[in-house]
Amino acid sequence: MSLLTVTKLSKNYDAKNVVDDVSFDFESGKCIALIGPNGAGKTTILRMLAGLLKPSAGTIRFSGMKENDDIRKYIGYLPQYPVFYNWMTGLEFMIYSGRLSYLSEAEAKRRAAVLLDKVGIIDAKNRRIGKYSGGMKQRLGIAQAIIHKPKLLMLDEPVSSLDPIGRREVLTLMNELKQEMTILFSTHILSDADEVSDDLLLLNKGEIVEQGSIMELRKKYQTSVIMLEFQEDAAIYQGKVNALTSVSNSFIERDVLHVSVSDITKARQEILAQATKENWPLTSFTLNRASLEDMFMKVVTS
Numbered sequence: 001m002s003l004l005t006v007t008k009l010s011k012n013y014d015a016k017n018v019v020d021d022v023s024f025d026f027e028s029g030k031c032i033a034l035i036g037p038n039g040a041g042k043t044t045i046l047r048m049l050a051g052l053l054k055p056s057a058g059t060i061r062f063s064g065m066k067e068n069d070d071i072r073k074y075i076g077y078l079p080q081y082p083v084f085y086n087w088m089t090g091l092e093f094m095i096y097s098g099r100l101s102y103l104s105e106a107e108a109k110r111r112a113a114v115l116l117d118k119v120g121i122i123d124a125k126n127r128r129i130g131k132y133s134g135g136m137k138q139r140l141g142i143a144q145a146i147i148h149k150p151k152l153l154m155l156d157e158p159v160s161s162l163d164p165i166g167r168r169e170v171l172t173l174m175n176e177l178k179q180e181m182t183i184l185f186s187t188h189i190l191s192d193a194d195e196v197s198d199d200l201l202l203l204n205k206g207e208i209v210e211q212g213s214i215m216e217l218r219k220k221y222q223t224s225v226i227m228l229e230f231q232e233d234a235a236i237y238q239g240k241v242n243a244l245t246s247v248s249n250s251f252i253e254r255d256v257l258h259v260s261v262s263d264i265t266k267a268r269q270e271i272l273a274q275a276t277k278e279n280w281p282l283t284s285f286t287l288n289r290a291s292l293e294d295m296f297m298k299v300v301t302s
């Protein structure tokens with residue numbers, strides 16, 4: 001059963017549709033990356049899901065949600081540019097956030113300590129936030145977003161403003177948290193999506209242009225190329241490879257024979273059978289794995 005179902009969601013400013021008739025749903029326990037180029041509408045979607053921006057049309061439903069429920073009960077949200085009170089300590093900020101989420105003083109204190117520990121900054125709890133590194137601030141931001149035990153954690157570009165150390169800290173934390181909660185995060189950095197998410201929602205110009213699990217999408221966009229290397233000159237074998245029925249064409253680049261094939265499974269069998277039969281001096285056989293970059297470029301520029 002879906003945790004969240006979004007149906008025909010749109011947002012327009014004046015006559016411009018910045019989010020256009022978007023529908024998707026996802027189950028709990030997943031980590032979903034909302035990816036798309038700058039201006040695609042990622043922040044607008046997250047802000048509507050967070051209840052901070054009113055949709056022009058469409059519905060957002062969480063499972064178990066009652067008619068007049070405040071949507072903020074269900075989500076924890078870390079905006080792209082969070083604002084912290086630098087004069088507060090991390091612990092004070094967490095308690096303050098808990099109180100804003102209607103936790104009792106005692107419960108806010110208890111949750112604050114648990115979460116600061118979970119995100120790995122408990123040792124800095126009495127230090128002022130102004131003295132925190134970028135990665136620590138972001139970890140504090142994530143901790144405050146989940147203080148009220150939401151069903152869904154939403155993070156808008158959680159690592160894009162961080163240096164490589166901060167980025168690593170936050171990606172590692174996300175990988176840990178996704179074991180115990182559902183996460184939806186936006187990014188335009190595909191390797192980050194690849195590293196932590198299970199599913200992708202690919203957005204372009206306000207529309208969802210592709211969605212599914214990373215594994216499914218890789219398969220779908222798999223460019224069917226087999227790369228062969230030989231102990232001898234690859235040109236000797238190019239004619240023999242081209243003669244196989246599953247091979248469309250081939251070219252040689254830096255001594256590697258790149259073979260385009262119609263059916264990757266059949267081509268693998270044919271090439272390996274022929275190589276064994278004729279004892280080709282093969283040194284490597286590689287199936288080309290489509291990167292998310294390839295998919296992104298195909299979908300966004302088509």
Ligand SMILES: Nc1ncnc2c1ncn2[C@@H]1O[C@H](COP(=O)(O)OP(=O)(O)OP(=O)(O)O)[C@@H](O)[C@H]1O
Pocket residue numbers: 013018036037038039040041042043044045188
């Ligand atoms: N308040 C607003 N008034 C008018 N246009 C807006 C407003 N907010 C956003 N937009 C426009 O809506 C489009 C989508 O913006 P949005 O911030 O959602 O994109 P994004 O995918 O999050 O981009 P980025 O990766 O740059 O953060 C952009 O063209 C933006 O200029």
